[in-house]
Amino acid sequence: MIAIVDYGAGNVRSVSNAIAKLGHQATVTSEPGEVANAKAIIVPGVGSAADAMANLRALKLAESIKQWIAEGRPFLGVCIGLQILLTVSEEGGWCECLGIIPGRVRRLPRGLKVPHMGWNQVKQKVSHPVFDGIPDGASFYFLHSYYVEPADRSLVIGETEYGIPVCSVIAAGNLIATQFHPEKSGETGLKIYENFIRLATAHIYQ
Template identity: 55%
Template sequence: MIAIIDYGMGNLRSVQKAFERVGFRAEVVRDPARMGQARGVVLPGVGAFRDAMDNLIAAGLDRAVKEAIATGKPFLGICLGLQLLFEVSEEFGSTPGLGIFPGRVRRIHWEVKIPHMGWNQVFFQKEISLTRGIPDGATFYFVHSYYVDPGDQDLVAGVTTYGQPFTSMVNRGNVFGIQFHPEKSSTLGLKILQNFGELVAKC
């Protein structure tokens, strides 16, 4: 079972249905104990970083996320879920994140319309299991006003240009993060989720 973390933010049912469409059972969970029983974990989300962290902490899900990652389970952060994996966000001042990865979440500050909304290309920086069978430069659907600035460039798995380049995919070991929404990204977005599901099935 793939656990989709419910912390009160995000289009959870859309992600769940997308996994089901590619043949994997996914369950929306809020109980840390139930999350611990999953073979893979997904942290989706849209909205404000600070509210998201407050909700995770209040439900005890911040500790559950760190425990799941420490055990080696495949873990996928989507959009805000990617950003929460980093040390701190500049949204509304400075808000600590989960600290799984070094780096900051910064507001898109260059001269472009925000939020960055719509289809855009992702250029892969290294070979990872999540992008197996997907061509370099494939397009996915984005909606965001903040981006991750990793403190370790070895984390960067994909880059997108919107006015200027920014990190749109990260990976280290069992942990993956993507800025775009695979559940809204048609066939190739579903392929991302299928690849993640297959990785979970091998564990």
């Protein structure tokens, strides 16, 4: 079972629609127990990292997610679901995040239109199975005002130019996270979910 973690700040319906379109079933849940029993989890998100963290803590999901990732189980984070993985976010006055990936979440520089909203290209820094069937430089839908700066740049597998190079995809073992919204990025975006589910399934049967 694939669990979509619902912590009140996610566009869970869009994500579950995308998974359904691919012919898979996903459960939307905010129960730590149900999350722990899933085969793969997706943490979507819109809104602010500070709100997301507050909700995750209140629902006792922060620890579940940390443990999940520590166990190396398949994880896909989207937008805020990526940002909360870092140590701290500048949003809301340096809010503390999960600290799974050392690094910071910074505000996009002044002088650019913020939020970074719309379709932008993702340069594939390394070849990775999550990009299978997706051409280098393909466009995805972005919608964010903050961006991640992981201390370990080797985790950045996709990068996008918006005044500065913005980290748009991170991979670390069975953890994959995107700054853009694959569920809003047309057929190319659905491919990201398809690849994740395929990788997650392969992991399960390893």
